[in-house]
Amino acid sequence: xxxxxxxxxxxxxxxxxxxxxxxxxxxxxxEMRPGERxxxxxxxxxxxxxxxxxxxxxxxxxxxxxxxRQPNKSAIVTNVxxxxxxxxxxxxxxxxxxxxxxxxxxxxxxxxxxxxAEHKASARLVHRGAEEEYEAHNTEFHTRLYRGAHSNHITxxxxxxxxxLAPFRRAQFRISGRLAKSYDEHDVIVTAILRADGAAAGQxxxxxxxxxxxxxxxxxxxxxxx
Amino acid sequence: xxxxxxxxxxxxxxxxxxxxxxxxxxxxxxEMRPGERxxxxxxxxxxxxxxxxxxxxxxxxxxxxxxxRQPNKSAIVTNVxxxxxxxxxxxxxxxxxxxxxxxxxxxxxxxxxxxxAEHKASARLVHRGAEEEYEAHNTEFHTRLYRGAHSNHITxxxxxxxxxLAPFRRAQFRISGRLAKSYDEHDVIVTAILRADGAAAGQxxxxxxxxxxxxxxxxxxxxxxx
DNA sequence: ATGGCAAAAATTGCATACAGTTTGCCTCAG
DNA sequence: CTGAGGCAAACTGTATGCAATTTTTGCCAT
Numbered sequence: 001x002x003x004x005x006x007x008x009x010x011x012x013x014x015x016x017x018x019x020x021x022x023x024x025x026x027x028x029x030x031e032m033r034p035g036e037r038x039x040x041x042x043x044x045x046x047x048x049x050x051x052x053x054x055x056x057x058x059x060x061x062x063x064x065x066x067x068x069r070q071p072n073k074s075a076i077v078t079n080v081x082x083x084x085x086x087x088x089x090x091x092x093x094x095x096x097x098x099x100x101x102x103x104x105x106x107x108x109x110x111x112x113x114x115x116x117a118e119h120k121a122s123a124r125l126v127h128r129g130a131e132e133e134y135e136a137h138n139t140e141f142h143t144r145l146y147r148g149a150h151s152n153h154i155t156x157x158x159x160x161x162x163x164x165l166a167p168f169r170r171a172q173f174r175i176s177g178r179l180a181k182s183y184d185e186h187d188v189i190v191t192a193i194l195r196a197d198g199a200a201a202g203q204x205x206x207x208x209x210x211x212x213x214x215x216x217x218x219x220x221x222x223x224x225x226x
Numbered sequence: 227x228x229x230x231x232x233x234x235x236x237x238x239x240x241x242x243x244x245x246x247x248x249x250x251x252x253x254x255x256x257e258m259r260p261g262e263r264x265x266x267x268x269x270x271x272x273x274x275x276x277x278x279x280x281x282x283x284x285x286x287x288x289x290x291x292x293x294x295r296q297p298n299k300s301a302i303v304t305n306v307x308x309x310x311x312x313x314x315x316x317x318x319x320x321x322x323x324x325x326x327x328x329x330x331x332x333x334x335x336x337x338x339x340x341x342x343a344e345h346k347a348s349a350r351l352v353h354r355g356a357e358e359e360y361e362a363h364n365t366e367f368h369t370r371l372y373r374g375a376h377s378n379h380i381t382x383x384x385x386x387x388x389x390x391l392a393p394f395r396r397a398q399f400r401i402s403g404r405l406a407k408s409y410d411e412h413d414v415i416v417t418a419i420l421r422a423d424g425a426a427a428g429q430x431x432x433x434x435x436x437x438x439x440x441x442x443x444x445x446x447x448x449x450x451x452x
Numbered sequence: 453a454t455g456g457c458a459a460a461a462a463t464t465g466c467a468t469a470c471a472g473t474t475t476g477c478c479t480c481a482g
Numbered sequence: 483c484t485g486a487g488g489c490a491a492a493c494t495g496t497a498t499g500c501a502a503t504t505t506t507t508g509c510c511a512t
Binding site for chain 3: 014015016049050051052053056071072073
């Protein structure tokens, strides 16, 4: 059995890492409902591993916040309420606002140029309606914004929040006209940053994320309740 | 041996939790230098436990960011540079500012009363110079501020950052006069919140944390380098 | 003397085993 | 019929063992 499994997994990352992704997916897709118990033995059987990596994976997920744990009790799926989701988007907006403001104040000349270039490059994707590609540019754009703040920990916090929000943002660009709007909003941010106008950049970024929030909320609320 | 240990630990939190604190302390106090290897067997021997809880603890610490891990390699102490520390304090100031602002806008009447009461109660501790007790009140005060924002995720982020910063803040009240200053700064925050003046509360909180930052930086830089 | 290679020692990753705690069911008394 | 207490099954927390990978050490060739 051991050998068979070894061959199955062949170097596709560590077992624990796989488990984290797999269990996270189970939670995100709704296969596991909030409050439901994640008992180690069942998971171990299901994924054909021992309890040890399962425990480690649950620990990671606990750190991420997807599951809750108490001593001597089963891990349970964290209840991501509509309210909690809203607070995550709110945090995201605040953090992005901070990043944009700091970026406006601190970005090097090169970083400003790169941000502008990235932004301009995405213009043609808007015209073509290339959602997939625009999404890639969008991610890159925001990442530049985070790094431009030149504050490692803030970058960490915003990246972490973004990752945690990712599942709920998936369909955001499907909303008609969202692509063009997104570009326009980015434009305001970029302009403010190039002007080194921190306050304006911060407000623009805050507003931008708020729009994304309301756009995504539609999709989130849909599968949220049964 | 097992029985002996059981009695040693008796209900002082889970073993893993203890290990996390213990290892974190080793890192923070400088007993372990950045880049140094944390091998599981040595740690297990040192704390007289098996490798399993040690591994879990290292996982937690990795999630917290105090150590780094790569597959099949020893965990190593993360290099917490002065720069990184500064960015954490900066993030803390921003986050506390947000919390104070939102608290001013959103706190219920009861929450405002409780915050004010907590604050006033700490006044006599300042006169008595009771650092230990003031620290407890201080923690409670800030926690109320975080919760008053009524935004779970922001509360999470700020709590998390605070926890990660805790080691570097320990001696902050030893600085002469810091107690009274802290109280005065809190006073400005409370007043602004009671006035529901979000902007003022945010700025006051930001400034407050910035002061703590510079006060702590002294201690941080001291044992930082060998 | 130095660089590279190989083998052995050390260490990680995972599995299994055991002890202690919780949980739920069942029984028995009121 | 209901509730309390206890017992058993299930599950978590920790220890230990084994296979695989890394790292170190020592040897040989250049």
